[in-house]
Amino acid sequence: MSIQVPVKGTTGTALSFENLNVVFDTEFSEVHAVKGLTLEVFPGEVVALVGESGSGKSVTSTAAMGLLPSNANITGKALVGGVNVVGMPEAKMRKMRATEIAMVFQEPMTALNPVLTVERQLTESLELHGLAYGREATARAIELLEMVGIPEPAKRIKQYPHQFSGGQRQRIVIAMAISCDPKVIIADEPTTALDVTVQAEILDLLRELKDKLNTGILLITHNMGVVADLADRVAVMFRGSLVETGTVEQVLNAPQHPYTQKLLASVPRLEAVAVDGSWVAEPVVAVEPERKLVLEAKNLVLEYDMRGSKFRAVDDVSFEIARGEILGIVGESGSGKSTVAKAVLGLLPVASGRLAVQGSDLTKLRPKAARAVRAKMGVIFQDPAASLNPRFPIGDCITEPMVVHKVGSRAERVKRAKELLEAVHLPASVINRYPHELSGGQRQRVCIARALTLDPELLIADEPTSALDVSVQAAVLEMIQELQERYEFACLFVSHDLAVVDLLAHSVVVMKSGKAIEQGRVSDVLHAPKEEYTRKLLAAAPVPEPGEQAVRREARRLLMDLENGN
Structure with a gap:
């Protein structure tokens, strides 16, 4: 030591x-x-x-x-x-x-009180410790918000936590932490x-x-x-x-x-990437001629109804995924990544454009026919603890899709659950245990097993490893690769971790404000990006080597200066 x-x-x-x-x-x-x-x-x-x-x-x-x-x-x-x-x-x-001593917690929405204004939450500790009161406390709170980079602090201090983005909420939590020096x-x-x-x-x-x-x-x-x-x-x-x-x-x-x-x-790394403009591309790999398209989006437009007005979350996005391929969708929060996944799963109507699974346009199907198409889809959510019913034993969690779609007898379902547990490297004895008795990585393996219950043609994975430790993440990613080679499903992989997408995906779509800024093979887009926004994303992704990270941080600063016209 x-x-x-x-x-x-x-x-x-x-x-x-x-x-x-x-x-x-x-x-x-x-x-x-x-x-x-x-x-x-x-x-x-x-x-x-x-x-x-x-x-x-x-x-x-x-x-x-x-x-x-x-x-x-x-x-x-x-x-x-x-x-x-x-x-x-x-x-x-x-x-x-x-x-x-002060603390900045992991999840800002649980650290902030949703029914109190930001002003009240910032002035609370100042008043409690007798450091400032009334207008003086409010002035200090505005100063703190300005210090942590919240725009228009005097105006926004009267707002509630839900009116800020995730990054801004974390800045507010940091402001609270430094309020009393x-x-x-x-x-x-x-x-x-x-x-x-x-x-x-x-x-x-x-x-x-x-x-x-x-x-x-x-x-x-x-x-x-x-x-x-x-x-x-x-x-x-x-x-x-x-x-x-x-x-x-x-x-x-x-x-x-x-x-x-x-x-x-265990840490996934962005390979062959430089951030000084000398972007290194991988050798071109021949594309398989006989691609069997599983998912196709053409000029896809998705909108949310905001009390009578429409908010366009995804605008004119096109992509396709064939059998045995993984397509990564990357971008910042609010770029429309998860919205695309929701539309494929039928949780959001398509405003215009075409969204087809194995040639069947989901926008034109009757509910019963659309349900039959969606039986060919599996889904892995971001938080395994929230996506498993805590009152169901693991066996019932895995076979739930079979029950919903009325597939197989009780004995056949149990047999299928045991097969899938083996496929995700969990012992068959887990079948009678409950979700709270498993670790986070084990719960995510159960979620993967459940997603594969009906032999899906298409797997949708929405940030499936963001809540996991690095070694557990590595094991889960390795398992997704292994299972995909075995079952040859197509996979739509939504993530903000560019290194994970680089490791796993064959092609990638980079999204910003609902639009596809850049797309193509991973070797082209992540290793030889043409768009400034993609370069900015890559420069922001930290790498576990201090010297290289210092170079990347400086490259990011230069990109930001160029963007701001400095």
Whole structure:
């Protein structure tokens, strides 16, 4: 393990842990979640705490905030600005939150109160800690919104969280975190749900604030690209223990521990891409002449009815997918990616254009005929926990499509469930367990099994790996590839992760504001893009190598300057 060296010009730590142990008393046994952790974060420094789900990252950060449940037994020290918060009375701890230590949570919509204005939520902590009241608090709140890059802050401060985009909501959460000038900020997966360009903006913001305020940041993430972009030092956790620490260059470029090596090997990478204008294309591969088209969209227009007025979400988009092919759709939030998937599934009517599955135009079919066509489709949703019925055992979750479409007897359904569990590398014994008894990666495998129940001709995957750890993501992507080779279904793959699309897809459509900006083979579009917007997306995608990431960040800055006319 590397020796921790203080950052130049610092006196004392912003946050430190000394031999921290956290043990949970559960119904059946004790769970040792954190085992003797020692770690330091200095003012003006970003330390990334990485590891898979269940490694103890979030338990460590929650211990520093004094938010662990009553069944947690904590020993050792968690020092915030030199003050040990382990065992501190709740009233005293409450005074330290926001003023000494603050937290940026993963999902901004759960961190913000939907029934209070942004002004009320920003002024609340200022008033609670006696730092500002009334107009002075409002003026400070407007200043904070301006600091985190919200346009027209004086006007927008009166709005509610739902009136902001996902990236803007995360900026508001960051504004709340810095409102009382804390010594340390814990950022728990602050960019997980965001698309690449918004993620890059949030990382730029955190870097700028850290330098400006000299705040220490403990960054909890499973995204190694984010680590390379923002962190000064890295600490790797595995099963509650710290297995490796060092500078970001040491850990990402020359990992010593086998677990760190495994984590980094699991990260999908954009291959053969340069961001300085010298885009490298792959060799041309001959296209198979006998393509059997499964999905065809021609001049597709999709609209939402907004209380009598029409909002055009997808405008004049055309693409096709043949049997055995994967088409990736990429773009920022609001670009129309998921809207296309909804229309294919029949969850949104087609305003105009043609949308055909195996030659049958879905826009012209009667409901019964359209239902028969859609029986040939499988779907994998983004959040496996939300897409499985918690009251159904796994066997019933998998065979649900067979029940809905009245296929097979009870015995045949059970047999099919066992076959599919084997196909997704889960033991047959899982059939009688419930979703909450499985890990996130196992639940997503169950979702894949369910999508394949009726031998679909077309699989629709909407961000199927965005909520998963890197090693679990790698296993799930490998499985989708393996199953596609076996069953030869066509796949519409919606994602904001360009590296995943590069790894998995044969062709790609890049969308912006409902329009297809650029499309073609992955080797052309992602490795030799013609459009400025595609280059901007690629430059915003972080890579897990600090030196290369610094070059990409500078390239992105130059692209942004050109766009803004600087």
